[in-house]
Amino acid sequence: MEKEITIYDLAKILALSPATVSRALNDHPAINAKTKVLIAEKAAELGYRSNTFASHLRTRKTNTLGVIVPRLNSNFMSTVLAGMEEVANNVGYNLLISQSLESEVKERANAKTMFNSRVDGLLVSVAYDTYSFGHFSTFISRNIPVLFFDRILTHPQCGAVIIDNEQAGYDATRHLLDQGCRRIMHVTGDLRRNVYGDRLEGFKRALAGQNLSLDNRLILSTDLSQEAGRAVAEQIDQMQEKPDGLFIANDLCAAICMQALKEKGYAIPGDVAIVGFNNDPVSQVVSPQLTTIFYPGYQMGKTAMTTMIGQLNGTRPIDHSEPIILRSELIIRRSSILLEKS
Amino acid sequence: MEKEITIYDLAKILALSPATVSRALNDHPAINAKTKVLIAEKAAELGYRSNTFASHLRTRKTNTLGVIVPRLNSNFMSTVLAGMEEVANNVGYNLLISQSLESEVKERANAKTMFNSRVDGLLVSVAYDTYSFGHFSTFISRNIPVLFFDRILTHPQCGAVIIDNEQAGYDATRHLLDQGCRRIMHVTGDLRRNVYGDRLEGFKRALAGQNLSLDNRLILSTDLSQEAGRAVAEQIDQMQEKPDGLFIANDLCAAICMQALKEKGYAIPGDVAIVGFNNDPVSQVVSPQLTTIFYPGYQMGKTAMTTMIGQLNGTRPIDHSEPIILRSELIIRRSSILLEKS
DNA sequence: GTGAAAGCGCTAACAC
DNA sequence: GTGTTAGCGCTTTCAC
Numbered sequence: 001m002e003k004e005i006t007i008y009d010l011a012k013i014l015a016l017s018p019a020t021v022s023r024a025l026n027d028h029p030a031i032n033a034k035t036k037v038l039i040a041e042k043a044a045e046l047g048y049r050s051n052t053f054a055s056h057l058r059t060r061k062t063n064t065l066g067v068i069v070p071r072l073n074s075n076f077m078s079t080v081l082a083g084m085e086e087v088a089n090n091v092g093y094n095l096l097i098s099q100s101l102e103s104e105v106k107e108r109a110n111a112k113t114m115f116n117s118r119v120d121g122l123l124v125s126v127a128y129d130t131y132s133f134g135h136f137s138t139f140i141s142r143n144i145p146v147l148f149f150d151r152i153l154t155h156p157q158c159g160a161v162i163i164d165n166e167q168a169g170y171d172a173t174r175h176l177l178d179q180g181c182r183r184i185m186h187v188t189g190d191l192r193r194n195v196y197g198d199r200l201e202g203f204k205r206a207l208a209g210q211n212l213s214l215d216n217r218l219i220l221s222t223d224l225s226q227e228a229g230r231a232v233a234e235q236i237d238q239m240q241e242k243p244d245g246l247f248i249a250n251d252l253c254a255a256i257c258m259q260a261l262k263e264k265g266y267a268i269p270g271d272v273a274i275v276g277f278n279n280d281p282v283s284q285v286v287s288p289q290l291t292t293i294f295y296p297g298y299q300m301g302k303t304a305m306t307t308m309i310g311q312l313n314g315t316r317p318i319d320h321s322e323p324i325i326l327r328s329e330l331i332i333r334r335s336s337i338l339l340e341k342s
Numbered sequence: 343m344e345k346e347i348t349i350y351d352l353a354k355i356l357a358l359s360p361a362t363v364s365r366a367l368n369d370h371p372a373i374n375a376k377t378k379v380l381i382a383e384k385a386a387e388l389g390y391r392s393n394t395f396a397s398h399l400r401t402r403k404t405n406t407l408g409v410i411v412p413r414l415n416s417n418f419m420s421t422v423l424a425g426m427e428e429v430a431n432n433v434g435y436n437l438l439i440s441q442s443l444e445s446e447v448k449e450r451a452n453a454k455t456m457f458n459s460r461v462d463g464l465l466v467s468v469a470y471d472t473y474s475f476g477h478f479s480t481f482i483s484r485n486i487p488v489l490f491f492d493r494i495l496t497h498p499q500c501g502a503v504i505i506d507n508e509q510a511g512y513d514a515t516r517h518l519l520d521q522g523c524r525r526i527m528h529v530t531g532d533l534r535r536n537v538y539g540d541r542l543e544g545f546k547r548a549l550a551g552q553n554l555s556l557d558n559r560l561i562l563s564t565d566l567s568q569e570a571g572r573a574v575a576e577q578i579d580q581m582q583e584k585p586d587g588l589f590i591a592n593d594l595c596a597a598i599c600m601q602a603l604k605e606k607g608y609a610i611p612g613d614v615a616i617v618g619f620n621n622d623p624v625s626q627v628v629s630p631q632l633t634t635i636f637y638p639g640y641q642m643g644k645t646a647m648t649t650m651i652g653q654l655n656g657t658r659p660i661d662h663s664e665p666i667i668l669r670s671e672l673i674i675r676r677s678s679i680l681l682e683k684s
Numbered sequence: 685g686t687g688a689a690a691g692c693g694c695t696a697a698c699a700c
Numbered sequence: 701g702t703g704t705t706a707g708c709g710c711t712t713t714c715a716c
Contacts (some may be wrong), residue, residue: 004693006692006693006694007693007694008693008694016702016703017702017703017704018693018694018695018703019694019695019696019702019703019704019705020701020702020703022693022694022695022696023695023696023701023702026695030701030702031701031702032701032702035701035702047480049457049458050458050693050694051399051460051692051693051694052458052459052460052694053395053396053398053399053404053460053692053693053694054395054399054692054693054694054695054708055693055694055695056395056694056708057393057395057396057399057692057693057694057695057707057708057709057710058693058694058695058696058707058708059694059695059696059708060708062395064438071424072420072421072423072424072427073417073420073421073423073424073639073640074420075415075417075420077420078414078415078416078417078419078420079414079415081414081415081420081439082413082414082415082441085414085439085440085441086441086443089440089452089455092455094438094440094455094459095438095439095440096406096436096437096438097423097427097437097439098427098431098436098437099424099427099428101428110431113431113436115391116391116392116394117394117436118393118394118395226623226626252623252627255627256626256627259627259629262629281568281594281624282623282624282627284568284598284601285594285597285598285601285624285627285628286627286628286629287601287604287628287629297415298415346709348708348709348710349709349710350709350710358686358687359686359687359688360687360688360709360710360711361686361687361688361689361710361711361712362685362686362687364709364710364711364712365685365686365711365712368711372685372686373685373686374685374686377685377686392709392710393708393709393710394710395708395709395710396692396708396709396710396711397709397710397711398692398710399691399692399693399694399708399709399710399711400691400692400709400710400711400712401692401710401711402692
């Protein structure tokens with residue numbers, strides 16, 4: 001076990017004060033350039049590494065940001081995280097990542113851990129059943145910025161990065177309508193969650209635009225799991241008046257559902273046209289390929305992180321009155337094409 | 343911005359010494375049980391939270407573990423991470439996660455950051471092009487345990503958690519042979535990497551078992567990307583002697599390749615039987631569904647983390663002479679079934 | 685069973 | 701441009 005080199009060791013060897021060494025290492029402008037070089041070389045030579053705890057203890061900054069996501073093992077979330085990590089890493093922030101496993105209880109515990117770890121900021125996409133803000137208010141009261149992304153809670157002091165779910169829901173539905181569908185079923189998640197609630201609004205707007213009335217039996221709130229996909233296919237098979245279009249708020253769920261429908265003998269898109277959501281890799285490999293909404297996960301991660309870091313640096317004006325909205329996009333594939341392009 | 347409560351505040355209020363408060367909070371046996379209760383209550387009442395930096399500064403322990411993965415946005419890796427997170431979270435360890443983006447250079451930088459963050463241990467799945475051990479030896483020399491998982495580097499002082507890639511490669515190939523394939527192509531990654539090299543060994547052993555000679559033109563080392571999948575289909579289409587079996591070391595790549603082959607008019611599995619690798623969600627939604635190797639990602643994450651924590655606690659005997667090998671499993675689906683079960 | 689005191693390594697006033 | 705000094709909040713001998 002080698003001994004750790006400290007700034008005191010460097011100071012003694014170079015006949016300087018620890019303060020000078022500290023300043024030089026932090027690239028303080030007041031220090032002579034030559035002195036800096038000297039110190040940097042010696043530090044490298046002796047394998048000096050800054051003790052972040054001592055530093056954090058003084059500065060009360062940790063250079064660490066907490067990220068809480070519902071699940072790590074989802075294509076979308078890991079893509080978001082990848083984007084966040086890239087930005088954070090580039091500017092020297094570390095990421096403390098944990099998952100709520102879709103449980104508010106666990107999310108609360110994670111938030112507490114983050115708080116105790118003294119993260120400089122917190123980025124959160126909330127769990128399926130999170131509706132209270134309490135576990136984040138400790139952050140707010142200590143001036144630690146909290147930024148929500150994708151699945152958000154609305155709070156005057158918290159930023160948010162989302163896509164325009166209402167518009168995306170509208171686009172998806174409108175596309176099915178344009179293809180001639182007149183009886184569209186919408187399979188979605190918990191409607192109190194912004195991402196699902198907003199999509200439903202878009203769904204409704206699209207129907208209203210065609211003077212179609214809303215049939216509540218055609219709105220299914222599920223957990224969007226693979227099992228849900230199978231169950232939906234089963235349910236459709238049992239229905240008297242079957243839908244001719246299906247808008248499912250998750251690609252994997254949609255893919256499984258499509259597969260189950262095909263097995264039951266339904267033609268896709270002939271009998272039922274299908275639109276998914278997320279542009280997950282599965283949407284490209286199912287047949288027919290799945291029409292979906294491109295969800296810019298990587299960009300969302302980068303934007304959220306950039307916003308957070310900007311806020312921490314004070315380089316970016318903070319306006320939490322409006323969420324940051326990223327562009328999503330309808331990607332039309334074979335699962336929904338009923339009309340040839342004219 | 344509320345003021346932080348420290349043990350000094352608690353000590354003063356309770357007319358005790360900071361030392362006693364510290365000991366009580368850490369459940370030191372020498373402290374009177376009643377005193378402990380008293381202190382705990384007051385701490386809770388005032389919203390005291392331990393300053394981990396001050397603590398770390400003294401104890402030189404961080405309760406933080408570093409994890410470096412090639413990419414966060416892969417289904418397999420995020421599943422592994424989910425498993426790790428669950429275990430770590432349960433015993434109070436935090437995870438500092440970063441991605442190498444398949445570059446040894448970035449991996450080196452990440453390792454340095456982890457080192458400076460004083461992680462108590464490091465878990466690594468190495469980048470595509472990592473062959474030197476140098477950036478990990480600083481950890482070893484400071485007695486910080488390094489554990490590799492999945493894509494490993496072999497080192498006498500580092501543990502490793504893997505699946506038996508050789509056996510998996512054998513199983514996949516043997517299955518194709520059992521289905522009657524006689525000209526099997528193997529599409530894989532960088533053969534110097536254990537996961538790919540070992541699978542190739544299994545591939546060879548299976549062929550040898552049937553007295554089939556090895557045709558090097560049928561071994562393709564690619565980056566296993568989606569583009570690679572398309573390129574392989576193209577290449578097969580151009581070949582004079584086409585393969586009747588295809589073993590691709592990645593499900594998404596395999597799914598894309600299958601799709602491209604289908605578009606070119608090949609029957610799957612009739613013309614070409616296909617086996618993938620990973621049991622990625624895509625393997626279940628392609629048609630025909632893809633035969634693959636189940637890769638226990640969640641379990642791998644849990645096992646790796648449990649091993650690491652055991653080593654840190656000293657509760658687990660450490661034997662790095664042999665890697666920990668998890669069971670993987672061939673999952674037979676329609677993409678490779680040529681013979682009906684007898 | 686509890687207290688006094690030193691010090692972990694760093695940074696930031698404040699001097700000069 | 702560099703040095704002096706005083707902590708940041710905690711743990712841990714060593715006392716009693």
